[in-house]
Amino acid sequence: MTQGQYDTQTIGVIGTGLMGAPMARRLAEAGHRVRAWNRTPDKTETLREHGIDIAHSANDAATDADLVMVMLSSGPVCDDILLGAGSVISSMTPGAILVVMSSIPVETARGQAQAAEAVGVGYLDAPVSGGELGAIDGTLAIMVGGDPATYTQARALFAPLGRDVHVGPAGSGQLAKLANQTIVANTIATVAEALLLAERGGADPAKVREALLGGFADSTILQVHGKRMLEEDFRPGGPAKWQWKDTQTAQALADELSLELPVSRLVDGLFGDMVAHGDGELDHSALIRELRRRNGENPR
């Protein structure tokens, strides 16, 4: 989707941290009028150089905006700023669209959608995958939940940020993100087990990984995290403690849905053990250390 096919919009950006700041820059570079707010004002100063206005409050950023993009740290922080009397939602123009791009629980997103609808504001939940680099390069995977017409109206916002896919009604974006995180967690455990089997059996695990690339066992995790496991390079891209938070959120949702997901439940427990053993700050690929521990090895 090229950016040129969309009209210029006025976009309020709430939250300009590691992810929000480069996303705001990309929106401004695409020609949109961007007004940004962050709880810690010093994080907004460099944005001025990119033609972004700095708002004095979240409400100020939202007032008169066509689209309000939110990239705050958690569900409760979003609710705190978005909902209730005198909040962002009440400052928005009826017909404008609130796009929450934070990763928050499915139920929180559905509650926000209802609150927005009550004041005539459109709502989309649109969490992303791809990290800071994806935000800078505009290559994020954007998983969008909400009303189809609202989604179509909001695509001007997504185009400069990455590849958006509409996956269902409000809350579905968060569901897709949980599915993503579940696959990542389980595949890390899977690749770790396969490399351990190869190593203990007497093969060269680095060569085994190489042999498997391009075949049915290939995955982004085998390519990226498998390499980290072999090199024991566990500087965090994604820290294990965050991965565990995701697997816990997925399990809580599965419980609500009375859905038994045996592999995901087991892997949730493995990440919990890993964090309990003090490896929570390491990259999630360091789960291989937890498997070594279980097998009587003493990981360095």
Added chain:
Amino acid sequence: MTQGQYDTQTIGVIGTGLMGAPMARRLAEAGHRVRAWNRTPDKTETLREHGIDIAHSANDAATDADLVMVMLSSGPVCDDILLGAGSVISSMTPGAILVVMSSIPVETARGQAQAAEAVGVGYLDAPVSGGELGAIDGTLAIMVGGDPATYTQARALFAPLGRDVHVGPAGSGQLAKLANQTIVANTIATVAEALLLAERGGADPAKVREALLGGFADSTILQVHGKRMLEEDFRPGGPAKWQWKDTQTAQALADELSLELPVSRLVDGLFGDMVAHGDGELDHSALIRELRRRNGENPR
């Protein structure tokens, strides 16, 4: 690796079934002198048109060959034809190389390597991944275990068949294949659970799969088998009963090595349940039916 850099070799091919026949054809097309034998002679007749000689016995195929390639159905069948007095190994010229490309247990491969060494014959275990199509197109992933010098000598055989990687001493090719099959089995279970979570939560699982492609959750299994799950197209590429045989072999090896692989053990059990419920002839991606059953659904 181009084929031209290797000298013409005399290659005996033992076993010309679904995989062995197209592999023999590719070796002949690459300019090697190929002599093939199969237990059921009618399977060899069409090979004559490709300039392949038909041998009257396995020993006849092996006599005077520089390389003997074996693609039989199982470890016991290989042992039966290869080992003992008057067998293939005893017919081979000292200095020639026996290359067993069947998927067989690690210990079986190590036993064959010792028997070959005792009569001065080189040995490689070199199982493949990529199926009949990979055999026809010469795009197999070939996982090679054995002595490095023997491996180098045998590369003329691998070049027309696919991409070979030397992964360690004899038996290591089989270890790599088990690692491959373990990852495939676990990733199928993982993708099935993630799609079920998305579906039960109210998202469109096909759109969720689409959103995840290209990100950290991407894998060949998400691409190929995830699609089959969504379309409920369970015509066997790889039947579940074979997948279960592989996960059982991997667990038996892990037990021998006193290695606990919790996710792989759980998935082995899931495939066992799937076969017990009568789905063994379906494609392994039909594991999603087993997960539906566990969650009170009645898969069609």
